[in-house]
Amino acid sequence: MTHLELDSVTKVFGDPEKDGVVAVNDLHIDVPDGEFLVLLGPSGCGKTTTLRMIGGLEDPTEGEVRFDGTVVNDVKARNRDVAMVFQDFALYPHMTVRENLGFGLKREDNGMSDDEIDSRVTDVAEMLEIEELLNNKPSQLSGGQKQRVALGRAIIREPRMFLFDEPLANLDAKLRKTMRTEIDELQSEVGITSAYVTHNQEEAMTIADKIAVLNNGQLQQLGTPDQVFNEPSNLFVAQFVGSxxxxxxxxxxxxxxxxxxxxxxxxxxxxxxxxxxxxxxxxxxxxxxxxxxxxxxxxxxxxxxxxxxxxxxxxxxxxxxxxxxxxxxxxxxxxxxxxxxxxxxxxxxxxxxxxxxxxxxxxxxxxxxxxxxxxxxxxxxxxxxxxx
CATH class of the missing domain: 2.40.50.140 (Nucleic acid-binding proteins)
Structure with missing residues (x-):
C-alpha cells in the first residue's frame, strides 16, 4: 500500500510565461494507504491530467507528487510500480487471455519461473471468474469480459497503486453497475491505494472513500461521498453532485x-x-x-x-x-x-x-x-x- 500526496501540483501545457494552458492549478490532495480516491468533474476539468501525473505519464510544471513521503516527479512511469486501467481495455489482440494476464510478469525481472507465473495467472482468473476464458482471444470476449481481463492484468503485478481512467465508459448501463461493484469489492479485498477518474457522479458516490471534485483545473472539494452531497463547499459542487x-x-x-x-x-x-x-x-x-x-x-x-x-x-x-x-x-x-x-x-x-x-x-x-x-x-x- 502507498500513501499518495499531491502538494501544490500545477500542470501548464505550453509556455507558462506566455500563452500556456493551465490544466491543473495548485492541487493539494492527500490519499492515505489503501484509500479509494475518485477524481470527479466535467470534461476538461483536469482529472485525467492529474491521474497521468500520478502515473508518471505527465510531468508537473510545479509542485510535488509523493509516494510514502518520497518525491517521484523525476521517476519514470515504468519505475513507479503503478498499474493503469483504461477505458479502451488495451489488450493484445493476438494473445490469449492467459498470455495477456501473464505478459507483464514475463517482462519484469522478478525471478519468477513460468510455473509460478502460470499459477499467479490462474489465481487471478479465478478471482475475476474468467478461468474458463484463459484460452480465448480478446475478439472472442464480451465488453465485460475484456474489462475483467484488463483488471486482472493490473492486479497480477501486485502494484503499489491502481490508476483507473474511466474504465467503464465503453460498457452499457447494466454492465457498468455490475463492474463498478466488482471494482469496489476488488479494491477493498486487495487493499491497494487507488485513484479513479470519472465524470459520472453516481459512480463516484458508490465506490469512493474520498471524492476530489475538480473544475477548471482547481480542486473544489475533497471529502467523503456524504460530505460532498450533504455539505458541498460551494454551488458548483452542489449542482454537479446529485441527480x-x-x-x-x-x-x-x-x-x-x-x-x-x-x-x-x-x-x-x-x-x-x-x-x-x-x-x-x-x-x-x-x-x-x-x-x-x-x-x-x-x-x-x-x-x-x-x-x-x-x-x-x-x-x-x-x-x-x-x-x-x-x-x-x-x-x-x-x-x-x-x-x-x-x-x-x-x-x-x-x-x-x-x-x-x-x-x-x-x-x-x-x-x-x-x-x-x-x-x-x-x-x-x-x-x-x-x-x-
Missing part, C-alpha cells in the same frame, strides 16, 4: 431571533439557528432544494415552505417518479413516491423540511448551510411519521 439536479431559487435572509427568516417571492419560512453552524451574515442567498427532499403537503407533515406547483411531466422510475412542474418560484423538479394519480396540468403542493434546505451566498456561491442528516428534535414532526 436530478438541485432546485435553486433566489432569496433574502434576515435575523428572526432564534431563526433565520428566508423570503422567496411570495413565501417565507424560518430555519432554526440550531440547524446552522456559525453565524450567517449574508443578506442575498441562493436557496437549494434537492428533488428527493421535496414531498407533497397533502401526504406529509408540513414544517417548511409550501408552494403550489403545476405538473408538466411525470417520469416514472420504478416506485418513484421524477416530476417536473412550474410554480411561482420557477421550474421545480421533485422525486416523489405518490405519483400514480398525477398527470400533466394537475396541481400539487410541495414542501421541504428546514434541515434539508441548502443556503449559498449569492455573491461568493460558498455554502452557508448544508443538508443535515441527523434526527429531528423530539418536538418536531417527522415527515415519515405521517401516513400517506
Amino acid at each position: 436530478p439536479d438541485m432546485n435553486l431559487f433566489d432569496g433574502t435572509l434576515s435575523d428572526a431571533g432564534d431563526a433565520y427568516r428566508v423570503d422567496m417571492d411570495t413565501t417565507t419560512f424560518d430555519i432554526p439557528k440550531a440547524l446552522v453552524e456559525g453565524e450567517i451574515t449574508a443578506d442575498e442567498v441562493l436557496v437549494g432544494f434537492r428533488p428527493q427532499d421535496l414531498y407533497q403537503v397533502r401526504n406529509r407533515a408540513t414544517d417548511g415552505p409550501e408552494f403550489d406547483t403545476e405538473v408538466r411531466v411525470v417520469e416514472p422510475v420504478g416506485t418513484e417518479a421524477i416530476v417536473h412542474g412550474t410554480s411561482f418560484l420557477g421550474d421545480v423538479t421533485a422525486k416523489i413516491g405518490t405519483f400514480h394519480d398525477l398527470e400533466p396540468n394537475d396541481q400539487m403542493t410541495l414542501t421541504i423540511a428546514p434541515e434539508h434546505v441548502y443556503l449559498f451566498d449569492a455573491n461568493t456561491e460558498k455554502l452557508l448551510k448544508g443538508r443535515l442528516v441527523s434526527e429531528r428534535s423530539e418536538n418536531e414532526a417527522s415527515a415519515d411519521s405521517v401516513e400517506a
Whole structure:
C-alpha cells in the first residue's frame, strides 16, 4: 500500500510565461494507504491530467507528487510500480487471455519461473471468474469480459497503486453497475491505494472513500461521498453532485431571533439557528432544494415552505417518479413516491423540511448551510411519521 500526496501540483501545457494552458492549478490532495480516491468533474476539468501525473505519464510544471513521503516527479512511469486501467481495455489482440494476464510478469525481472507465473495467472482468473476464458482471444470476449481481463492484468503485478481512467465508459448501463461493484469489492479485498477518474457522479458516490471534485483545473472539494452531497463547499459542487439536479431559487435572509427568516417571492419560512453552524451574515442567498427532499403537503407533515406547483411531466422510475412542474418560484423538479394519480396540468403542493434546505451566498456561491442528516428534535414532526 502507498500513501499518495499531491502538494501544490500545477500542470501548464505550453509556455507558462506566455500563452500556456493551465490544466491543473495548485492541487493539494492527500490519499492515505489503501484509500479509494475518485477524481470527479466535467470534461476538461483536469482529472485525467492529474491521474497521468500520478502515473508518471505527465510531468508537473510545479509542485510535488509523493509516494510514502518520497518525491517521484523525476521517476519514470515504468519505475513507479503503478498499474493503469483504461477505458479502451488495451489488450493484445493476438494473445490469449492467459498470455495477456501473464505478459507483464514475463517482462519484469522478478525471478519468477513460468510455473509460478502460470499459477499467479490462474489465481487471478479465478478471482475475476474468467478461468474458463484463459484460452480465448480478446475478439472472442464480451465488453465485460475484456474489462475483467484488463483488471486482472493490473492486479497480477501486485502494484503499489491502481490508476483507473474511466474504465467503464465503453460498457452499457447494466454492465457498468455490475463492474463498478466488482471494482469496489476488488479494491477493498486487495487493499491497494487507488485513484479513479470519472465524470459520472453516481459512480463516484458508490465506490469512493474520498471524492476530489475538480473544475477548471482547481480542486473544489475533497471529502467523503456524504460530505460532498450533504455539505458541498460551494454551488458548483452542489449542482454537479446529485441527480436530478438541485432546485435553486433566489432569496433574502434576515435575523428572526432564534431563526433565520428566508423570503422567496411570495413565501417565507424560518430555519432554526440550531440547524446552522456559525453565524450567517449574508443578506442575498441562493436557496437549494434537492428533488428527493421535496414531498407533497397533502401526504406529509408540513414544517417548511409550501408552494403550489403545476405538473408538466411525470417520469416514472420504478416506485418513484421524477416530476417536473412550474410554480411561482420557477421550474421545480421533485422525486416523489405518490405519483400514480398525477398527470400533466394537475396541481400539487410541495414542501421541504428546514434541515434539508441548502443556503449559498449569492455573491461568493460558498455554502452557508448544508443538508443535515441527523434526527429531528423530539418536538418536531417527522415527515415519515405521517401516513400517506
